[in-house]
Amino acid sequence: MNLLPIILIDGITFASWLFLVSAGITFIFGVLRILNVAHGSLYAIGAYLGASFVLQLATEQQRSWITIPLLLLAAVVVALTLGPLIERLFLRRAYGQDEVIALLTTFALFLILEDVVRLIWGIAPYIIDGPFRMWGRTRVAGIAFANYSFLLTAISILAGLMLWLVIHHTSFGRQVTCVISDREMANALGINVPRIDLMAFALGTFLAALGGAFTAPTMSVEPGMGVSVIVLAFAVVAIGGLGSIGGAALGCIIVGVARAAAVHLFPEIELFVIYALMVAVLLWRPQGLFGEIELRKI
Amino acid sequence: MSATATNPAGRIAAIAALAVLAALPLILSDWIVFLIALALAKGAVVLGVVLLLRAGLISFGHALYFAAGAYTVGFLANKFDIGEALVGLPLATAISAAVAATLGLLLARFRGIYFAMLSLALSMILYTALAKFYDFSGGTDGLSIRGFTLAGVAPGNPGLVQYYLILALTAVVAFVCARFVASPTGYLTQAVRYNEIRIEYLGASASHAIWSSYVLSGAISGLGGALVAYLVGHVSPDFSYWVYSGDFVFVAVLGGTGSVLAPFVGSIAFEFVKNYAVKFSPHTWQLTLGVFLLLVIYFQPQGLWQLIPHLRARQPEAPP
Numbered sequence: 001m002n003l004l005p006i007i008l009i010d011g012i013t014f015a016s017w018l019f020l021v022s023a024g025i026t027f028i029f030g031v032l033r034i035l036n037v038a039h040g041s042l043y044a045i046g047a048y049l050g051a052s053f054v055l056q057l058a059t060e061q062q063r064s065w066i067t068i069p070l071l072l073l074a075a076v077v078v079a080l081t082l083g084p085l086i087e088r089l090f091l092r093r094a095y096g097q098d099e100v101i102a103l104l105t106t107f108a109l110f111l112i113l114e115d116v117v118r119l120i121w122g123i124a125p126y127i128i129d130g131p132f133r134m135w136g137r138t139r140v141a142g143i144a145f146a147n148y149s150f151l152l153t154a155i156s157i158l159a160g161l162m163l164w165l166v167i168h169h170t171s172f173g174r175q176v177t178c179v180i181s182d183r184e185m186a187n188a189l190g191i192n193v194p195r196i197d198l199m200a201f202a203l204g205t206f207l208a209a210l211g212g213a214f215t216a217p218t219m220s221v222e223p224g225m226g227v228s229v230i231v232l233a234f235a236v237v238a239i240g241g242l243g244s245i246g247g248a249a250l251g252c253i254i255v256g257v258a259r260a261a262a263v264h265l266f267p268e269i270e271l272f273v274i275y276a277l278m279v280a281v282l283l284w285r286p287q288g289l290f291g292e293i294e295l296r297k298i
Numbered sequence: 299m300s301a302t303a304t305n306p307a308g309r310i311a312a313i314a315a316l317a318v319l320a321a322l323p324l325i326l327s328d329w330i331v332f333l334i335a336l337a338l339a340k341g342a343v344v345l346g347v348v349l350l351l352r353a354g355l356i357s358f359g360h361a362l363y364f365a366a367g368a369y370t371v372g373f374l375a376n377k378f379d380i381g382e383a384l385v386g387l388p389l390a391t392a393i394s395a396a397v398a399a400t401l402g403l404l405l406a407r408f409r410g411i412y413f414a415m416l417s418l419a420l421s422m423i424l425y426t427a428l429a430k431f432y433d434f435s436g437g438t439d440g441l442s443i444r445g446f447t448l449a450g451v452a453p454g455n456p457g458l459v460q461y462y463l464i465l466a467l468t469a470v471v472a473f474v475c476a477r478f479v480a481s482p483t484g485y486l487t488q489a490v491r492y493n494e495i496r497i498e499y500l501g502a503s504a505s506h507a508i509w510s511s512y513v514l515s516g517a518i519s520g521l522g523g524a525l526v527a528y529l530v531g532h533v534s535p536d537f538s539y540w541v542y543s544g545d546f547v548f549v550a551v552l553g554g555t556g557s558v559l560a561p562f563v564g565s566i567a568f569e570f571v572k573n574y575a576v577k578f579s580p581h582t583w584q585l586t587l588g589v590f591l592l593l594v595i596y597f598q599p600q601g602l603w604q605l606i607p608h609l610r611a612r613q614p615e616a617p618p
Binding site for chain 1: 351354356358404407408410411412414415416418419420422423426427430431540541544547548551581582583584585587588589591592595596599
C-alpha cells in the first residue's frame with residue numbers, strides 16, 4: 001500500500017488545524033511582543049462555545065448547514081468579548097515590562113481560564129459530531145477520509161487568506177505593519193497604538209477560537225484540551241519564526257507532514273518528532289525560518 | 299541578586315532561618331513538615347530558575363532537570379533495586395549536570411523568548427519520551443520508589459529523616475549558589491542581562507557565563523527533583539510537563555531574585571497557598587493560584603523577598 005498520499009492528506013489536515021491556532025500566536029507576538037500562553041485556553045473556549053451553540057440552537061438538526069455559521073458565530077463572540085477584556089485588563093499592564101512578567105501574566109490567565117472553563121461547562125465531555133458526520137467520507141488510496149477534514153483545510157486556507165488581505169490591503173493592516181516596525185514612530189504619526197493593540201489581540205483571539213470551534217465536531221470537547229495544543233503551537237511558531245505568519249504556515253505544513261509520517265511509520269515517536277524538528281531548525285537558524293534577527297544593542 | 303549568604307547580615311539571617319527550620323518538626327504536625335520539605339526541595343529547582351533569571355533568561359523548561367533527577371532515582375529503585383540516597387542523590391545531580399552541560403552548549407546561543415521556547419521544547423521531548431516508552435519508564439503511570447535507605451539504614455521515620463536531609467542539602471545548595479553569585483562568573487552572568495556586548499569588549503565570554511550558570515542550575519534542579527522523588531515516593535512524566543516549568547518560573551518571581559534564600563521563601567509560600575487553595579476551593583484552586591500570581595505581578599513584582607526590609611540587599615541600579 002502506498003503510504004505517501006495518506007501521509008500527505010493526514011499531514012495537511014493536521015497542519016490546517018494547527019495553523020488556526022499558531023497564526024494567532026505569531027500575529028499577537030508580532031504586534032504586542034507577548035507570547036500568549038493562554039492562547040490554548042482561548043482555543044478551548046472557542047470549542048466549548050461552539051459545542052454549546054450547536055447543542056442549544058441546532059438540537060434537532062445537528063447535521064444541517066446551520067451548524068457552520070453557528071461555529072463561526074461562537075468564534076466571533078469569543079473574539080469580541082474575551083479578546084478586548086483580556087487585552088485591556090491584563091496584557092496592557094505587561095507592555096514594556098520584563099519578559100518574564102509578560103510571560104507570567106499570560107501563564108496566570110491560562111491558570112484562571114482553565115478553571116473558568118470547568119466552572120462554566122463542567123468536566124463532562126461535550127460531543128457534537130453531527131457537523132462532522134453530515135459531510136460523509138471519501139476514499140483515497142483505500143482509506144476513508146472524513147470530508148470534514150477537507151472542510152477544515154478550506155477554512156484554514158480561507159483564514160490565512162483573510163489574514164493576508166487584512167494585513168496587506170486594509171488601513172488597519174497598514175497601521176499594524178507600522179506599529180510592528182516602530183511603535184513610537186507609529187504613535188507620532190497619529191496612529192492610535194493602544195487601539196491597534198486591542199484589535200490585533202482580538203483578531204488573534206478570533207483565530208484561536210475559530211480553530212477551537214471548528215475542531216469541536218471532530219473530538220470530544222473536554223477540560224485540558226487547550227493545555228497540550230499550546231506547546232505544539234509554540235513549536236510551530238518557533239520553527240516558522242516568531243511574528244511571521246507565512247513562517248507559521250510553513251511550520252504547520254512541516255510539522256503536520258512530519259507528524260503524519262511518524263504516526264504511520266514509527267508511531268512511538270509521534271510527538272517527539274515535532275520537538276526534535278523544532279530543535280533542529282533552531283540549531284540551523286536560531287531565529288526560525290522566517291524570523292528576523294534582532295540587533296544587539298551596544 | 300546580591301550575595302546575601304556571603305555578607306554578614308545575610309549570613310546571620312541564613313543561619314537563623316536554618317535553626318528555625320531545624321526546630322520546626324518539634325512543634326509542627328507531620329503534614330506541615332512534609333509540606334515544608336517538599337517546598338524546600340522544589341526551592342532548589344526554583345533557585346536554578348533564578349540563577350538564569352539573573353541573566354535575563356527565562357527557562358520555561360526547567361521541569362526537564364526536575365524530572366531528570368527524579369527519574370534517575372526512580373530507575374535506580376525500580377531497575378536496580380537501589381533505594382540508597384547516598385547513591386541516588388549524587389548520581390541524579392551528576393546526570394542532570396551532564397545533561398545541562400550538553401544542552402547548555404546549545405542554549406547558551408539563545409536569548410529572550412527563543413531561550414524560553416527552546417527550553418520548553420527540550421523539556422517536552424523528555425516528557426514525550428517518558429510518557430511513550432512504557433517498558434522503560436512506566437509510561438504515564440510513572441514509577442514508584444520503595445526502599446529508601448540512608449547510608450544503608452532504612453529509617454523508622456523516613457519523613458523526618460528526609461526532612462533533615464532536604465534541609466541540610468538545600469542549605470548546601472544555597473551556600474554554593476551564593477558563592478557562585480559572588481564569583482566573577484556570577485557577576486558576569488548578571489551583566490549579561492544589561493549589556494552583553496560590553497562584556498565581550500571587556501574580553502569576557504557571555505556565552506561561557508551563561509553556560510556555567512546553566513550547568514549549576516541544572517545540577518541543583520536535578521538534586522531537587524531527586525529529593526522530591528524520595529519524599530513523594532512516586533515519579534510520573536508530568537514532572538517534565540510544561541505546566542510544572544511554568545510553576546517554577548511563577549515561584550521564582552513570587553520569591554524574587556533578591557537573594558539565594560528568596561526562592562525558598564517563595565516556594566514555602568507557594569506550597570501553602572496551593573495547599574489551602576485545594577482545600578478551600580477544590581474546583582477552583584488553579585484560578586486562585588492564577589489570581590495570586592497576578593496580584594504578585596501587579597503589587598509585588600520584586601517578589602516576597604522585598605517585603606523583608608532589613609535584609610533587603612542593596613541592588614545595583616540597572617544602567618539605562
